[in-house]
Amino acid sequence: MLQKIVTAEQFDEVLQKENKFFLLKHSLTCPISRAAYNQYQEFSDGQSEVPTYFLAVQEARPLSSEVADRFQIKHESPQAILFFNKNAVWNASHWQITKDSLTGASSGNN
Template identity: 35%
Template structure:
């Protein structure tokens, strides 16, 4: 699993621009609170089960350090802030979001029509 750091508005703009590429299924954003046990559990589950190639890049956002950017993401994609939270972005829009124990690799594969 190759985490890409999401730390600036410029990073977010690039992520949105790249979401229009035919070379990716979508782009994932994982919003993580380093102070939350549930968030740590969700991150561990992702690491253990993530078997996507570079066609589904995943960005990591530390909510404690970059709360303003998290709020910008909520506003940009019209998705209420949660932690932990996973969003899938395609063509500049959020096509899926899940939080807490609702974050599921199988749901992502089904949405993207990939084999489990």
């Protein structure tokens, strides 16, 4: 199930609580981002091992920027990031965000 986060405080709670999770940076106005969001949701609905979170860039710009700065990942939207042991270990953007790529990333970083 997708869970929306908006603030840095919420993100920090997730980072402390979850050993492994995905975060999707999603643009509410971009058709490519909509396609990525649909793939992300399909991935999320088909598994329960890796928690899935998302932020809407237009609603959570400070958080989106903080994630990019803190983990030294160039900001893109849409962008999926896999976190493991409080580190960003994988990311993909635009058309690279597919159910298959998310499944592969989640199983490759146990």
